[in-house]
Amino acid sequence: MADVLLDAKGLNCPLPILRAKKALKDVAMGGTLEIVATDPGAVKDFEAFCRSTGNELLESKADGKVFSFVIKRMS
Amino acid sequence: MSKDSNTKSMSMIVTKGTLDWAYPPFILATTAAAMGLDVTMFFTFYGLSLLKKKLNLKVSPLGNAAMEMPMFGMHIGMPNLVASIPGVEAAATAMMKGLIKKKGVASIEELRGMALEADVKMIACQMTMDLFEYKLEDMIEGPVLGGAATYIENATKCDVNLFI
Numbered sequence: 240m241a242d243v244l245l246d247a248k249g250l251n252c253p254l255p256i257l258r259a260k261k262a263l264k265d266v267a268m269g270g271t272l273e274i275v276a277t278d279p280g281a282v283k284d285f286e287a288f289c290r291s292t293g294n295e296l297l298e299s300k301a302d303g304k305v306f307s308f309v310i311k312r313m314s
Numbered sequence: 315m316s317k318d319s320n321t322k323s324m325s326m327i328v329t330k331g332t333l334d335w336a337y338p339p340f341i342l343a344t345t346a347a348a349m350g351l352d353v354t355m356f357f358t359f360y361g362l363s364l365l366k367k368k369l370n371l372k373v374s375p376l377g378n379a380a381m382e383m384p385m386f387g388m389h390i391g392m393p394n395l396v397a398s399i400p401g402v403e404a405a406a407t408a409m410m411k412g413l414i415k416k417k418g419v420a421s422i423e424e425l426r427g428m429a430l431e432a433d434v435k436m437i438a439c440q441m442t443m444d445l446f447e448y449k450l451e452d453m454i455e456g457p458v459l460g461g462a463a464t465y466i467e468n469a470t471k472c473d474v475n476l477f478i
Contacts, residue, residue, distance in 0.1 A: 251418040253345040257428055260348035278418075291349045314350075 241273035241309055242266055248277045248305065255281045256288050259310065263294070266312045271297065274308045281306055323352040325469045326476040328361035333371035333410060333422070334381075336364050339478045340425035346474075347432035354472070355429070356465040357457070358439035361478075362446070365438055365453050369423060372407045383409055430456050437464055 245262045247255040255276045266272045274285070282299060285308045289296040298309035324346045328339045339361075343353045357365050364371075375381050376397040382389035383406070396402060414421065420428075430436075436457035442448070443459065469475045 249418045251420075253341050253348075254418070254420050257344055257348050288349060 241271040243270070243272045245272060245274045247274055247281070250276065251278050252280050252284065254278075256284055259285070259288070259308075263310065263312050268312055270312055272310045272312065274310070276306050276308070277304055279304075279306070281308070285310070321350065321352055322474075323354070323472040324474040324476070325354040325356065325465070325472040326478055327465065328355055328357045328364065328478055329359050330478065331360035331363035331371070333373040333407060335478070336371055336422045337419075337425075339364075339476075340422060340429055342476070343434045344425055344428045344432060347429065347434050351473075352435070353429075353432075354435040354437065354465075354468050356437045356439065356460075356468075358442050362439055362442045362448065364422070364426070365436065365457050366448075367452060367454050371422060372403055373410050374403045375406050376403070381406075384413070385409075426454075430454075435468075437468075 243262055243266050245258055247258050250258065255274060255278055259272065259274050262272055262274075274281075282301070285296060285299065288294075289310060293314040295311040295313050296308065297311050298307070300307045324342075326339055326342065330336070339355060343355055346353045363369075373381075374397065375392040376394055378397075379391065382391045384390075392402070392406075397406075413419075437460040438453065438457040440459045440461050443450075
């Protein structure tokens, strides 16, 4: 279970990334944020977001039309 | 403008003020800021209207051959002759706004607010203010007034520069 959960279902680009960035501020360094989204573009975008910001993408899963991501805050 | 040598930066020139064209600059600016970039937006010509307090953005199918709207289970474009009939622009705008809401796409007001919140630097073109007789009190707070030199000085220090 992640430390913070963000429900980004129904939101389109770039809102899942923007909400995640905001939510990460409430996560302690080394803590985790789980994001649930329905935007298929979020899969590639969270990879790019994590690579660029130095945060770690621990998990990226698809369950039908719902995608979930776990990010470990590193920066 | 980079705070330090490690911070990436992006600038863009925003020249268009229709509902559809307002999206690319604000989406890219908010996302870049979320990814840790320093972002500067220079609003000029029709793009300057995006800094008005009261936004009344429209989209027109007139002369826009690529604009197809999902309707009746298919995609429908519009001949110019039809697009030029009074009321069609308003109908197309209402339809686009409906789609935006339905598909969970942020509004321009929302994205602009998030850009300001994320410290995106905005420059309002002074020449355009004069040219179109825009009043300062009609514009949002936050942007600074400047001209081409202000933008170019900034752009020379950026990693990414876009013209939209």
